[in-house]
Amino acid sequence: LGVPTQSAARAVAIMKSAATALIGQTNTPASGGAKYRKMETTQGDCSALVSEAGSYFDRVIGAIS
Numbered sequence: 001l002g003v004p005t006q007s008a009a010r011a012v013a014i015m016k017s018a019a020t021a022l023i024g025q026t027n028t029p030a031s032g033g034a035k036y037r038k039m040e041t042t043q044g045d046c047s048a049l050v051s052e053a054g055s056y057f058d059r060v061i062g063a064i065s
Helices: 005-023 029-035 047-064
Strands: none
16 A cells, blocks of 8 residues: 555554453543543453563564555
């Protein structure tokens, strides 16, 4: 699509960071700033899900590079 590979990989890395913060409930008003959004979630240990989601983003980055 004409997007430089580095830019696409960086965008996916930013999406990975945002998604894992939301899944792992580590997002805070301090780290989110004006874009912080509180979402209701079920409480529990989501570390396995964070790891799995992160690995999918890593695979996308690997495919782009």
